[in-house]
Amino acid sequence: MNQKVSIIVPIYNVSKYLDTCIESIIKQTYTNLEIILVNDGSTDNSDDICKKWEQVDKRIIYINQKNSGVSVARNNGLTRATGEYVSFVDGDDYLEPNMIEKLHNFIIKNKVKVAMCGYYFISSQEKKEIKYFNKDRIFDTNSNKKELLEQIIQFLGVPWGKLYSKDFLINNNIQFKVGLKRMQDTIFTLEAFELCDKIAYLNEPLYDYRYLQNSVCNKYSPDFSKTAKNILKYFKEYLDKYNLMNDYEYLYYTKMILLIIEMIKLQYIPDECDMPLFKKIRQIKLEIKSFHPNFNLVSKQFLDNKSKIGFFLLKHHFYLLFYIIYKLSYKNKKRKYYKKDDQNAKN
Numbered sequence: 169m170n171q172k173v174s175i176i177v178p179i180y181n182v183s184k185y186l187d188t189c190i191e192s193i194i195k196q197t198y199t200n201l202e203i204i205l206v207n208d209g210s211t212d213n214s215d216d217i218c219k220k221w222e223q224v225d226k227r228i229i230y231i232n233q234k235n236s237g238v239s240v241a242r243n244n245g246l247t248r249a250t251g252e253y254v255s256f257v258d259g260d261d262y263l264e265p266n267m268i269e270k271l272h273n274f275i276i277k278n279k280v281k282v283a284m285c286g287y288y289f290i291s292s293q294e295k296k297e298i299k300y301f302n303k304d305r306i307f308d309t310n311s312n313k314k315e316l317l318e319q320i321i322q323f324l325g326v327p328w329g330k331l332y333s334k335d336f337l338i339n340n341n342i343q344f345k346v347g348l349k350r351m352q353d354t355i356f357t358l359e360a361f362e363l364c365d366k367i368a369y370l371n372e373p374l375y376d377y378r379y380l381q382n383s384v385c386n387k388y389s390p391d392f393s394k395t396a397k398n399i400l401k402y403f404k405e406y407l408d409k410y411n412l413m414n415d416y417e418y419l420y421y422t423k424m425i426l427l428i429i430e431m432i433k434l435q436y437i438p439d440e441c442d443m444p445l446f447k448k449i450r451q452i453k454l455e456i457k458s459f460h461p462n463f464n465l466v467s468k469q470f471l472d473n474k475s476k477i478g479f480f481l482l483k484h485h486f487y488l489l490f491y492i493i494y495k496l497s498y499k500n501k502k503r504k505y506y507k508k509d510d511q512n513a514k515n
Contacts, residue, residue, distance in 0.1 A: 171252040173268055174202040174334065176245030178238045179259035183212040185378065190221045192262035192376075194228075198269035203228045204245040209235025214259070239344035239352045242327070246337065254334045256327040260378050264288075267374035271331040278306060278368040281333040282360060286373040292504075297373045305369040307361075314415075316361055321419050321470060325354030329375035336364065350392075351399045358406050388438040393455050396427040400459075421465040428456055429478045432490070437498045449487050456482060 175193055179186065193203055205218045205228060215232060222230045231244055242256060253272065257263060267285065275283040286299040300319050307313050327344075336342075340363045344352045361367060389395070403423060407413040413420070432455075435441065436448050443451070463483040468476055474497075481490040 170200050171272070172200050172202055172250065173198065173253045173255060173272060173331070174204060174245075174249035174251030175255050175257055175268070176204045176206065176242055176249065177257050177259050178206050178208060178241035178245070179210060179214050179218065180208040180235070180238070180241075181210045181212045181214065182259040183210070183214045183217055185260040185262075186214055186217045189257065189259050189262050190217075190228075192265070193257065194221075194225050195265060196263065196268045197266045198272055201227050201268070202249065202251050204231065204248055205229070206231045206233065206241040206245045208233060208238065208241040237346065237349070239346045239348065242344050243346070246334075246343065249334055251334060254332045254337065255330065257375075258328055258377075260380060261328065262376045264374045264376065268331070270370060270372065270374060274368055274370045275331055275333075278366070280306075280364075280366045280368045281336040282330060282364050283368045283370060284330040285370040285375065287329050287375040287377050288373050289377055289379060291379040299371055299373065301369055301371060304371050306366065307369070308366040313361065313367075316367065317358070317416065318419065318470065320354060320357055320361065321423050325351065325357045326377075327353045327356055328377070330357075332360065336360075345402060348398060348402065349395050354399075355402050355406065358403075362406075362410055387434070388440040389434040390441070392431045392435045393458070396431050397459070399427060400424055418465050418467045419470075421462045422467050422470050424459055424461055425463070425466050425479055425482070426471070426475060428459055428461065428482065429475055431455065433494055433498070436491070437494050445491075449491060452487050452491070453485075 177189065177193070182189075190203070190205070193201070203225065205221070207214055207218055207230070218230050218232070222228045229248060231248065233241065233244060246254060253275070255268065255271070271283045271285060275281075284300075286297065289296040289298050301315075305312075307316050337360070340359075342356065342359050342363070344356050348355065400420070400423070403420060404413070407416055407420060432452055436443070436452055441448065463479075466479060468479065471479055477493070478490060481487070481493070
């Protein structure tokens, strides 16, 4: 079946990587594509790059919108899409040549509305293969969907590396939450997976995700506590809507701890936060209290080793030690990042 697949690419100031992204899409082995580039008011030369590719390949549709955020960009792309299936690709990432073909074949073979795959994690230090499970899987019952929800809370909440039936998304009014600055994709994925009766997982890494040290997810964010509380609000609404809170309360509080750790990392650790140290520690303590965490309901199996250390320190009120450890880690990462930049400049 040669059904059309719409690929939606939200773009914001990723000109350094955009050519690689678009080229990986137009060179897909599955050719019946509609490629929707949505430029979200970029201030670099992303606009010129999109216009160039629009002239190269007639399958490309270019939307140039004022800066409104990635959720609006993806939603606008979804509204414009005419394919039977939809896939999302971030403008700084790229695809393995056969990703769309393999996911399309997999979605047809298993008669599902959503199919997903593994990915490659690419940083300045490594290219690492990431697989969510150890074999191909079909998720179609409450018991094994629980595994999916647990993975979403940790890693699987991203919209990329997946193929969706467009009718399924439209008929269920599944869109990206415009009010969220972060983790809109997690709420989108939670909603889609809850409403989908059958989901297929292909145990191959077919998407290439770039981890960028200077991306929006790693930048100083002085009001991240508000963002984190907004994320938790939407997560709680989702759990309440589908009567899942009693079963998944441990995931709610685990996500809360991860967001609290992220809040400290982005709001108080960066050099841009010039608050005196004693005031930072006092403020961190007040911020944590305002979340009303329940440390006893946190499931440590969903924390990586560093987060387990952070969890232990926060649970036992070792705020200064937490700050020192994460500040040293921040400085070390920053030093490696700039050292890599210097090496690239010399080359």
